[in-house]
Amino acid sequence: MMKLTAEQKAIIQSKGNLKINAVAGSGKTTTIIEYAKSRPSEAKILYLAFNRSVREEAQRRFAGLGLHNVRIETAHSLAYNAVVRQRNYQVNPTGYKLNELVNLLKIRSKGQLHDEYIIANHVLNFTAYFCNSDKAKVQEINYLDTVFDDKAITFVENFYEEIEKYTRIFLKYMHEGKCNVTHDFYLKMYQLSKPQLYYDYILFDEGQDASPVMLDIFFNQKQATKVIVGDTHQQIYAWRFAVNSLEQTDYPILHLSTSFRFPQAIADLASDVLDVKSYFQEHKRVTIKGKGKNPNSESQPEAIAFLARTNIGLLEVAINVTHSKENFSDPIYFEGNIHSYTYADSGTSLYDVLNLYQGKHRNIKDPLIRKMQEIDELEDYIEKTGDANLSMMLKLVKQYGNEIPDLIEDLKKLHIAEGKNREDAHFIFSTVHKAKGMEYDCVALANDFVKEVEIKANFEHKKEVPKTAQIRNNEEINLLYVAVTRAKSRVCIHESLVPEKTNTEAESIEVLKPVEKKADKS
Numbered sequence: 001m002m003k004l005t006a007e008q009k010a011i012i013q014s015k016g017n018l019k020i021n022a023v024a025g026s027g028k029t030t031t032i033i034e035y036a037k038s039r040p041s042e043a044k045i046l047y048l049a050f051n052r053s054v055r056e057e058a059q060r061r062f063a064g065l066g067l068h069n070v071r072i073e074t075a076h077s078l079a080y081n082a083v084v085r086q087r088n089y090q091v092n093p094t095g096y097k098l099n100e101l102v103n104l105l106k107i108r109s110k111g112q113l114h115d116e117y118i119i120a121n122h123v124l125n126f127t128a129y130f131c132n133s134d135k136a137k138v139q140e141i142n143y144l145d146t147v148f149d150d151k152a153i154t155f156v157e158n159f160y161e162e163i164e165k166y167t168r169i170f171l172k173y174m175h176e177g178k179c180n181v182t183h184d185f186y187l188k189m190y191q192l193s194k195p196q197l198y199y200d201y202i203l204f205d206e207g208q209d210a211s212p213v214m215l216d217i218f219f220n221q222k223q224a225t226k227v228i229v230g231d232t233h234q235q236i237y238a239w240r241f242a243v244n245s246l247e248q249t250d251y252p253i254l255h256l257s258t259s260f261r262f263p264q265a266i267a268d269l270a271s272d273v274l275d276v277k278s279y280f281q282e283h284k285r286v287t288i289k290g291k292g293k294n295p296n297s298e299s300q301p302e303a304i305a306f307l308a309r310t311n312i313g314l315l316e317v318a319i320n321v322t323h324s325k326e327n328f329s330d331p332i333y334f335e336g337n338i339h340s341y342t343y344a345d346s347g348t349s350l351y352d353v354l355n356l357y358q359g360k361h362r363n364i365k366d367p368l369i370r371k372m373q374e375i376d377e378l379e380d381y382i383e384k385t386g387d388a389n390l391s392m393m394l395k396l397v398k399q400y401g402n403e404i405p406d407l408i409e410d411l412k413k414l415h416i417a418e419g420k421n422r423e424d425a426h427f428i429f430s431t432v433h434k435a436k437g438m439e440y441d442c443v444a445l446a447n448d449f450v451k452e453v454e455i456k457a458n459f460e461h462k463k464e465v466p467k468t469a470q471i472r473n474n475e476e477i478n479l480l481y482v483a484v485t486r487a488k489s490r491v492c493i494h495e496s497l498v499p500e501k502t503n504t505e506a507e508s509i510e511v512l513k514p515v516e517k518k519a520d521k522s
Contacts, residue, residue: 004034011254012038019207019251020229023288024270024485025261025439028229032203033061035227036070039201045070046199048218050206052077054437058205071199075214076183078197079190084181092180096124097347099367104179105166110159114381117368119163121346121385122147122156126167131184132241134216136192138168146241148468151383191217197224204228207245208235215245226251233274233286234482236433238475257289261439261488264290265506269491272499273481276452280459281470295489295508304492305428305440307483309476311341312392313448318429319400319407322414332414333425335434342408344389350396353378354404357397432483443487444512447494450476 004012008031011020022028036045047062047070049055058072084091101107101120109116126143135141143163147153156163174181175189191213204210204218208230218226228245235244246253259267267290277283306321308314322328334341342350352366357375364370372378375394382391400407416425428440455473459465484491492510504511 004031005256005258007254007256007258008034011035011256014252014254015225017225017249017251018227019246019249019253020227020256021246021253022229022231022256023259023286024231024234024482025259025292026256027260028256029058029061029205031256032205032227032229033065033067036062036067036201036203037065041069043069043200044198045201045203046197046224047072048202048204049074050209054205075190075210075217076187078195078217079187082193082195083186083189087177089174089177089186090180091186092182094347095182097367098124101170104173105169107166110162113377114368114371115155115159117371118155118381118384119159119166121387122159122163123166123170126163127170127182128184129241130167130171131182131188132211132213134191134212138164138171143167145468147386148472149383149386152386155384188213194220197221199224201225201227204245206230208232209237209240209242210245211241212243215243215248219249233478234436236436236475236478236482238471257287258291259288259485260291262290262292262485263294263489263508265294265503265508266290266292266484266487266491268506269493269499269502269509270481270484272502273477273484275501276450276455276477276499277474279455280462280465280473292488302423302441303425303428304442304444305430305435305438305486306444306446307435307486308429308431308446309448309479309483310392311389311431312396313446314429314431315341315396315408315411316399317446318411321427322410323407328414330414330426331416331424332411332427332429333416333422334411335428335430335438338412338415344387344393346387346390348390348393350393350404350408353390353393354397354401357394357401432479435486436482438486439488440486441488442490442492443483444492445480445483445494445497447496449480449483449497451496452499453496 008027011018011031012035020028032047039045047058049058049072051074055072055074055077062070062072083089098117098120101123102116105123107116107119125146129143129146130138130141133141144153144156147156171185173179174185195217202218202221202224204227207228218228228249228251230246232244232246235242267288271286271288274286275283306314306317308317318332322332348366348369352364352369355361355363356369356372356378361370369378378390378394382394397404416422450473480497490508490510492512494512498504498511
């Protein structure tokens with residue numbers, strides 16, 4: 001029997017509905033398992049995991065303890081069984097590409113350059129926004145609430161009726177089975193059916209990343225005792241319409257404030273990162289007790305994990321690391337498929353953007369990019385859609401140009417293939433989103449995270465900060481917090497990312513100074 005903290009015991013002994021705020025590495029899954037073990041053996045328990053990987057890990061752990069009265073599902077797996085199988089829907093596993101939607105909905109140009117594709121982009125986003133909301137009708141939400149860039153706002157304002165009309169048609173086609181449904185759509189259908197789940201206890205993990213549609217299903221289970229677990233400051237899916245579920249309920253709250261993952265120095269760094277939120281919103285310092293082991297100076301870390309905020313930021317780091325010395329041959333590993341880092345969310349390939357930049361139109365495969373004659377057209381499209389992925393992809397193309405194919409090929413040659421022994425890698429590369437739930441001995445952070453000096457300059461003297469700015473900057477700081485707290489013993493962090501108040505003398509923290517560029521001898 002493992003030794004439990006007083007906080008864990010209080011949760012296990014609790015009765016009635018409960019919300020648990022758990023800091024990174026605090027053993028929340030262990031606590032949930034012990035909570036389930038302490039319930040009557042005849043009790044029917046549903047454990048709701050956030051995604052498939054968390055679900056599979058939970059299934060392994062619960063089965064290993066013989067807790068066969070616990071069913072482990074995701075909100076999507078529940079919805080799939082109840083909606084897709086019942087209605088014989090076909091699912092589009094990867095989502096719709098813009099040209100597919102343009103053809104399906106017969107979207108016509110309104111006279112502006114490539115505007116049928118810009119409208120299709122907004123239709124996809126509007127559909128996702130509605131399907132992730134808890135509303136019953138499209139007109140109950142305002143899509144403009146999700147658009148931030150000036151040119152994109154102007155475009156949506158001018159074509160709002162068109163975008164909403166095509167969104168309704170798209171939803172109608174999916175409902176009638178005239179086209180394959182998206183994962184968001186069948187979850188929405190499940191929520192609108194007002195399902196009742198006959199369990200005595202429902203345990204919802206990673207609640208801070210739940211969308212309103214998931215929470216509506218959860219909160220409407222009146223007959224069950226409900227426990228929702230999360231970390232307010234690990235919410236990094238607002239771009240997927242996640243809301244802070246711990247603030248959506250008045251359930252009694254208990255805390256898990258001791259992290260067994262990392263030592264106190266990293267705990268303090270994490271708290272300092274979160275304190276940057278005080279520039280633009282009310283914030284109470286989060287006190288984390290770090291009970292992890294300090295680094296052992298006599299042993300080398302098993303591997304260094306490089307974490308970045310973005311795919312493109314990570315590719316740039318990987319290129320710099322693997323070209324830091326001649327004949328670099330150390331095995332590397334990318335969390336997730338390495339190929340995914342060369343694609344935007346819309347399915348556009350990095351190579352298509354490169355071909356457009358180089359004027360090699362015959363090599364472009366993406367229908368949208370193929371229609372563009374100049375790189376300026378892509379820049380205009382990015383501004384009118386607010387497509388951050390494409391924007392970063394274009395930046396990489398401008399930086400490395402003709403070298404990109406060889407640089408990517410070098411990374412693929414060094415990469416340990418999927419299914420092989422990941423532990424053999426000397427360097428691991430991941431974005432924060434892909435590293436969520438993971439932990440590494442040593443973490444080195446890319447320099448593409450938000451910086452305190454930027455936040456301070458933008459908000460220090462403002463009396464009132466718009467809610468949209470609070471949401472965006474809150475998530476940016478959460479990304480840095482999640483990245484820092486993946487480390488077990490050491491964090492390597494750029495000087496520009498270190499909060500002003502942080503003690504950088506601790507052996508668990510290595511501050512990286514800017515590299516001075518050598519003078520051009522020519």
